[in-house]
């Protein structure tokens with residue numbers, strides 16, 4: 001299982017809404033879009049200690065993550081329509097989206113788009129590929 005770290009980056013022409021992240025729901029690609037795996041995420045996201053865990057910022061961490069703009073995610077989820085909602089977790093709603101495959105631009109893949117809600121802002125945010 002591979003993981004996507006939440007992207008902190010905001011674009012100037014986008015609304016201030018750092019609440020979206022995306023994960024690939026398709027297991028058919030067989031390739032990861034990121035260097036993180038479930039082990040590294042569990043180290044930083046599930047360990048509850050009094051000591052502060054030193055997590056490198058999103059911008060410092062080397063990765064091959066693809067960043068999506070708010071507009072791209074809006075398009076992928078049909079405007080974050082209610083009919084695209086496939087679940088809701090502790091961080092917020094999860095939408096079914098469709099994007100061009102990073103490996104083959106002629107194909108489309110289904111993705112889960114997680115929306116960080118107000119409650120979720122209080123916690124670290126990671127999402128994962130199923």
Ligand SMILES: Nc1ncnc2c1ncn2[C@@H]1O[C@H](COP(=O)(O)OP(=O)(O)OP(=O)(O)O)[C@@H](O)[C@H]1O
Nearest residue numbers: 023024025086087088089090091094112128129130
């Ligand atoms: N990659 C995915 N593919 C398909 N459905 C997903 C995917 N990610 C999330 N979901 C759906 O959205 C729901 C909420 O997922 P989410 O990961 O946000 O919360 P969670 O699994 O309850 O964990 P937590 O909120 O504690 O992180 C899931 O129960 C599932 O139904």
